[in-house]
Amino acid sequence: MEHKTLLLNQSDINSLITMKDIVEIVDKTFVGFGEGTTINPTKVNLDLGETASYPDYHGFMNAMPAYIGWEDIAGIKWAGGFLGKRREMGLPYVTAMILLIDPTIGEFKCVMDGALITNLRTGAQAAVAAKYMFPNKKEISIGLYGAGMQGHMQTLAFAELFDIKELRVYDLYPAAAEKFKEDMKDAVKGDIIVCSDPKDASIGDVVVGFTQSKDKYIKDEWIKPGQIVFPMGSYTECEDALLLNADKIIVDHVGQCMHRGALHDVVADGKLKEEDIYATIGDVAVGRKPTDAANERIICVPIGTGAMDIAVAGIVYKRALEKGLGGTFEFL
Known part of the structure; x- marks a missing residue:
């Protein structure tokens, strides 16, 4: 039996996945969560000065394990x-690596870059969630805060599932928003x-x-019935009143969302408990x-799970084997 582990870099991955x-992989994996065949323990966070002194x-690092039943990886x-x-140093914000094993015997099958997969699957999560909450919509309008990498990824993912009839974008840096407009005109x-005023993007x-803001800039009074708010950043982008007054709060992973991201402050202050999460x-x-969703104000928090990364990585690994891409290393 060979004990060679496949090694894939970002360029390899980029050539193997769209x-x-x-979007299709994220969809299947969310269904797996619902069926109980996607196993995803709460991530472990190592704070290297993101908030700690x-x-x-x-920075920070997270350890995010998962098992994907529909792929058996x-x-x-x-x-x-x-x-x-x-x-x-001019390096990208995200740094990541993914390790895959054969779950029957624990052999390490592949080691690959994780940054590209992180960016892609993060972009897809809100779009897939919106598909299930707006099952009859073919067209959609979007208000977007943040014109960076994830602003682009979110837009590309929504464009896979909906016709975007209007997109309003706000960024602290107007030049970034203008570049985004040019980049996304075909999608x-x-x-x-x-938008020059953040309120104008709430429609x-x-x-x-998807920002690094800690200012809770999305206001309760801006959001009307029929809107879903996706606060995707690492901090608390929604003001507390919006979170506490929402008709429903929906998350991707209850354990993680109670302690990081949009819900962190209201949970820490004792204003929101696990039983307040609708689904x-x-x-x-x-x-x-x-x-x-057509008549409710919904907050949906897909904070990100290792399951999505592992599911995507599993498909990438399979395709790399089929096409003979990547190098190998014999650890044993």
Whole structure:
């Protein structure tokens, strides 16, 4: 029996997967969550100065294991983001690696870059969730906060599942929003409107925030029935009143969402408890928990799970074998 582990870099991965593939994989994996065949323990966070005072490296790493039943693959992603010296060096914010094993015997099948997969699957999660909450919509309008990498990815993913009739974008840096408009003109069928006032971007069937802001800039009074808000950033982009007054809160993973991201502050202050979470996206995907998104104000928090990374990595690994891509290394 050979004990060779396949090694794949970002270029290999980019040649093997598309956003259309990612959307389909994320969809199947959310269904797996609902069916109980996607196994995803809560991620373990190593704070390297993201919020902690020591060590002062302005970053963090997460360990994110998962098993994907529909692929019969298991693995772990070791990933994080750094704003300190890494940014000064001109390196991308995200750094990540994925390790896959054969779940029957524990053999390491593949080691691959995880940054590209992280960016792609993060973009797809909100779009897939919206598909289940707006099952009869073919066209959608979007309000987007943040015109960076994830702003692009979110838009590409939504464009796979909906015709985007209007997209309003706000960014602290107007030049970034203008560049986004130019970059996304082929993906968005309708108009892209660059907003100078953050309130003007809160109009849309879905409102997506993907920023590093801690200012709770999405206001309760802005959001009306029939809108789904996706606060995707690592911090708390929605003001507390919006979270506490929402008709429903839906998350991808209850354990993780209670301690990081949009819900962190209201949970820490004792204002929101686990029983206040209406459902997971998996519950909605399999029809266990219905929504009335056309008439409700819904907060949906897909904070990100290792399961999505492992599911995508499993397909990438299979395709790499078929096409003879990547190198190998014999660890044993």
